[in-house]
Amino acid sequence: MRDILLRLIKALKPVQFICWQTLFWLGAAGLGGTFLVQRLGVQIDSETLNIIISVSWLLATIGGGWGALIVLSPGDYYSWKTVLLLSLFSWGTSLLANAVDASRFTIFLLSTFSWIFLAIAAGWGCQEKNFNLLGMPLSPWVSGAIVCWFALMTWNPDANWVPALVVRPLVSAAIATVPNFVDWDMTFKRPPMARRQQLVLLVAFSLLLSGWLQFHFRVQQWLTNYPSLMADDFRHSEFVYVLPNQQMNLSKGVPLLSAAENGLSANLNDVPWPRVERWLLNLDEQIELLEQSAKDNISAVAEQRFWGLQAIPLAAGDGYDLRLRAVWTGPTSESNGYFIEKSCQIRPRQQAVAAPAVPRPGTVDGAEQPNLALFGGGECD
């Protein structure tokens, strides 16, 4: 460690006028200057700050990278560690730019470069260290992952990471194939025969992986569009597998029924009994109205056409029993759809009617009060 530092210090003295040390120092001075400026709170026009930061970063990178290549690993030019250092350095500068509130473009430029360096470093490093998974080098996969992540996240920060994951196998395959096609001199060369078949297999396999991932996300999309499907049983499916240890999901029929129950009690509670009976006579229309208003309670719009509300009245006692059913007519594991049922009892209730006042619920002694009327009251289980 100590001799590295010594070597560093010795190397940092400018040997001649135009060499990497001067570049490096200029860049470092520029960055240090902006940092100080920001610390001291001196107001400088942000435009010039941008330019200063960008230019000094450029100088420092070129100089520092070059110098690092020479100093830290003599003769080992294209080491991945230097690229990693470069990426860290760029990232640090981008943080600085962020702190100084530089323009978006500068930050974008810096972070882009840091990502690119990171991808290159990771790919190279994996290749050097030969991480092998089942005989396939891992490096294009890692690079592909990083590139996809970067490309789709930084350019579109609010998008979800779905497309990144889907595209990743393809990009990895592309990264793996490109070195075979392009030599270091940037000439187009045809890959040797022996590698071609492997390449074809690799590309086809990554296409297949992409397809699988895409299918997974399509199923997820179905499940978000029709949430009640989650409450169902997927045992017979040959396509999907449900990971165990998850909590029970409730079908969306339950809120539908609750909303229907509320609507029902709003319609029938404390309503004169003859009106209740007339309401029940028009049950079909009333149920449609109830269904419309209750369906607003289901958040997933696509599901609404699968839910239907049915009510079956039965005479019981001195009132009626109403069975409310939320019927699901969509895809399901049962043979013919299923329904969730609630049974409501509608009974007449005696309430006092005082002429000007609001009726109070409760049974009252019949003889004293002149006006007695039968009102509807409903209860559901």
Next chain:
Amino acid sequence: MEPVVPLRAIAFQCLFLLVAIALEAAVLRQKLRLPFKTSIEYAASVNLLTASLGWFVLLALEPILPQGVQQQLISYVLFDRFFGESWNTSVVVWLLAAAVLAFFGTFLTKLKGLDALRWLLNEQPQSSQSQLTSRQERYGRVRRGRIAIAAPSRQALAVLQANALSFSAILLLLLLRTSLVSIGDLS
């Protein structure tokens, strides 16, 4: 993100691919007289290609299907049944049409894929349109006045046989699995 993963689809597809690759490699090896390793590689690349194309076609078609068919698709994928409301002969017709289309689609893709693969690997160009006719045959045809129909090349025939064999094997496996499932249900 619901905890549902298409693991079963992946497992089944791997199984089908293995079977198909093995069978097709055997057919290719026999008919086209290719060495063992090459036939396996050809079969593998071609099958992987058709599998991924099949997925892409399915995923691309799914949003534009009519709603009834879409529901049936969801119902089949998630519950392995078609739900009874619109279960009538038209669904069966759709299914049969889809199966036939699938067969011919995969055959074409495999044929063209094999062509492209061999071209890529700079093999002897055996294009699928190459005539097997000898001079005598051609003269014979002209004399008899028949319309000259291009005789299918050896490669096309081999791919057709391979495709038919792998399709039958997959159908057999599917039937086996369905009957196993129903036996499991009964018990």
